[in-house]
Amino acid sequence: MKLLVQILRYQLVTSMLVLFLGAGLFYVSVRYLIDREVNKELFQSQLKVRWQLRHLETLPVYILQLGDSLQLEEVRYPGKVLVRETFMLNLAENEYQPYRQLVFYERALGQWYRVTISKLLLQRQRLMEAVVMTVTFIVALLLVSLLLLNSWLSQRLWKPFYKTLGKLDQYQIQQHETLRFAREETLEFDQLNQAVSQLTSRIATAYQNLKEFTENASHEIQTPLAVILSKIEGLFQDETLTESQLVILSSVSEAANRLGRLNQALLLLTKIENRQFLAGTEPVNLVPIINGKLRDLEDLIGKREIDIQTELQPVGLVIHPALAEILVNNLLTNAIRHNVEKGKIIIILRERFLSVRNTGKTLSANPEQLFERFRKESTLSASLGLGLALVKSICEVNGQTLKYDIENDWHSLTVSW
C-alpha cells in the first residue's frame, strides 16, 4: 500500500473521531445554553404569574398574555416546585413535540393552584439537525481537501523520494557508479540521498576490491601452478626414476591438476556471484549449444551406452552467452556423470524451461543439498563438486529457478524462466 494512502487512512480516522467528538461537545454546550435560557424565561413567567395571581382581585384577567401555554389546576395542598421536560401533543401541528415545563403552586383567593408553564423546545431539534448537517459538510470538505492535499503532496513533496527510488531501482553494481543527487529542499530526502550516495560509493569500492582480488588470485595462482606442472612433467622424462617414485610423482601431478581446475571453477563461481558477467540482452538459442555439447561428449555417451532423447524447440533464455554455455555444459555433464551404464537422458527444451532428466542411483542426500559447493554423492569421482553450484549461481544471478526432482531412479533438473 502506498505510504500516502496509509497516512490518509490514519488522518481520516483521526479527523472523524475528532469531528464527532467535537460535534457532541458542541451540541451539549449549545443545548446547555438554550436550556438555561428557557429556564430563565420560565422563571420570569413564574414571577409574572405569581404577581398576577396575588393581585387577582384588583387586576383584570389577562394572564394568558404570557404567550405560552399556562395551565391552572385547583389542588388541595401545595407540592414541590419542579422543572421537567415532556412531550405533549401539539394540536396545531398534530404531533408530539418537546416542551419544558415549570410546575409551581400558588394560593389565590384562599384556593391552592398548581401552575404549569410550558415552553416549546423545537429550537433544540433544529439545532441538532444543524449540527449534524454542519458536521457532515465539514467531514466531506475535509475528505476532499485531504485527498487533494495528498495527491498534491505525492506530486510535489514526495517527488525527490520517487526520483531516488527510481535511481536505486536501476542501479547496477557492475557499472561502478556512485549515485549522485541534486540538493533537495526537504531535509529528510536530502539526508536519504546523501546516505544512498555514500552507500553506493562504498559498494563500488568494495566491489572493485573484490573484483581485483579475484583477478589477482586467478592470475597469481595459475602461474605457480603452471610452473609446478611443467616441472613435474620435466621430472617424468627422467629415465633414472624408479617405479615407486613415478607413482608418487604421478599423484602429485594429479593433485596439482585438480588444484588448477578447482581454482578455475571457484573463480568462475565467484565471478558469477559478483555479477561480473553482464546480464544478457537477448535470448540465446540453446539448441546449437546443446547439440554441440552432445557432439563433444558423444565418445563418452557411446562408451557408457547412454541413450539420449531430445525434444528441442529453438528457444532460449536471456543470458550472457558464456553463461549459457556453462549452464548447458554443467547440466549435461552432470547427467552423464551421475548416470548408470546403459542409462537414459531426456533433454526437453520448451518456451519457458529446459529440463534434463537422467537415470541414476537413488540419492541418500536431500536433493537441494547437491546445489551446495563440494557436495558430492560419491567421493570416488573426479568431479569437483562445483558443477551444480555453478548452475545454481547462474540461475540465481539471472533470475531463473532451478529445481531438482527425483522420481524413483529418474533425476531431473529443470531450469525455468
Place this chain on the structure above:
Amino acid sequence: MLPDGDGLNAVRELKRKFPQTGIIIISAKNSLDDRIEGLNLGSDDYLTKPFHLSELNARVQAVIRRRSFQGNQQIRFGKIVIEPQEHFVSVEGQEIILTRKEYDLLIYLIANKNRVLTKESIAEHLWGDDADLMDNFDFIYTHIKNLRKKLMDKDCPDYLRSIYGVGYKFSEQ
C-alpha cells in the same frame, strides 16, 4: 599484467614488426573475451595456465608447421606418414582410417615423441574441460588400444610404451 605493460600490446608490437612470427599466448585469463581478443590480434593459439608442457609442445609444433610450409608439410615418424591437410595417415603407403580422436591422439603422441606423456595430459588434450568427466583413465586406454591395433594391423612396429603409473611414451626404440 606484465611488469612493463600489457601482454596484448606485446602481441601487437610483434605483429607489426615481424608479421610472420608465430605467436602462442599463455595467460591466466581464461574468459572467452580474452581468448577472442588474443586471437583477433593475430596470435596463432591461446593457452591458459596451468597447462601441460606436452600440450604446449604439440601446439608449438602445429604453429611451426602451419607457418613454415603453409601446413603442407608431411609428418613422419618411423613408418608412419601423415598429411595434416587431408587428415591422411598411412604406413608404408597403406592408408589407415582413424577416428577423429585417434587421429588427434596420434598427432599428439608424435609431437611429443620420446617424452613421457601423463594420462591427464592426454585426456585434457582430447577432451579439454570435459577431461574430468572421465572417472578413470580407462577411456584413454580404449583409444590407445584401438590406435595401436590399427597401426599394427598394417605391420607398423609398436612404438607405444606404457609407463607404469604415469602414462605413455611414443618412441622408436
